[in-house]
Amino acid sequence: xxxxTKYKQKSDEDIVLLINSGNQELxxxxxxxxxxxxRDKCFSFLKDTKLSEEFANDxxxxxxxxxQGFKGNSSFSSWLYSITYNYCIDxxxxxxxxxxxxxxxxxxxxxxIDESGTDFEEASYENLLVIFExxxxxxxxxxxxxxxxxxxxxQIAKTLRISEDAVKMRLKRARSRVIYMxxxxxxxxx
Numbered sequence: 001x002x003x004x005t006k007y008k009q010k011s012d013e014d015i016v017l018l019i020n021s022g023n024q025e026l027x028x029x030x031x032x033x034x035x036x037x038x039r040d041k042c043f044s045f046l047k048d049t050k051l052s053e054e055f056a057n058d059x060x061x062x063x064x065x066x067x068q069g070f071k072g073n074s075s076f077s078s079w080l081y082s083i084t085y086n087y088c089i090d091x092x093x094x095x096x097x098x099x100x101x102x103x104x105x106x107x108x109x110x111x112x113i114d115e116s117g118t119d120f121e122e123a124s125y126e127n128l129l130v131i132f133e134x135x136x137x138x139x140x141x142x143x144x145x146x147x148x149x150x151x152x153x154x155q156i157a158k159t160l161r162i163s164e165d166a167v168k169m170r171l172k173r174a175r176s177r178v179i180y181m182x183x184x185x186x187x188x189x190x
Contacts, residue, residue: 012076
């Protein structure tokens with residue numbers, strides 16, 4: 001039996017401590033735990049299976065190289081997903097020359113909608129996925145980081161290299177945009 005077998009039940013954070021104490025071969029456990037998840041997150045932005053696999057390998061290699069920088073202020077998965085989102089957004093910015101949406105253009109929502117009365121509990125998951133494919137990748141990243149991965153505003157700001165206030169405003173606008181688009185596409189016939 002491989003020596004790593006006895007570590008399989010350990011938490012990610014415990015494994016990171018062991019890696020940082022000189023047991024680098026244990027990173028393979030983290031790699032095996034997270035490769036598919038990182039690949040799937042990459043695919044949600046890139047829509048290219050081969051490129052997503054390459055990115056997942058690159059991201060996990062980068063995580064291994066930066067593992068000493070993991071301070072435990074958040075979960076290992078949150079730290080890794082921050083690297084993943086940043087890597088994908090940086091790529092999309094260069095490849096597609098993406099910039100954050102200009103909210104003042106005529107085809108954007110005219111004002112920030114008060115979504116406090118909106119109930120998404122009854123919203124179809126499949127319909128939300130349709131809307132997520134229509135919004136800007138940076139809006140998608142913000143929403144996924146906050147609501148799927150439960151990252152704190154401070155970590156989102158650091159990952160995206162913007163201020164915490166900018167994160168809050170962009171999150172509010174992204175939520176409003178999703179609600180607006182969802183209602184336009186799926187509730188206009190009701």
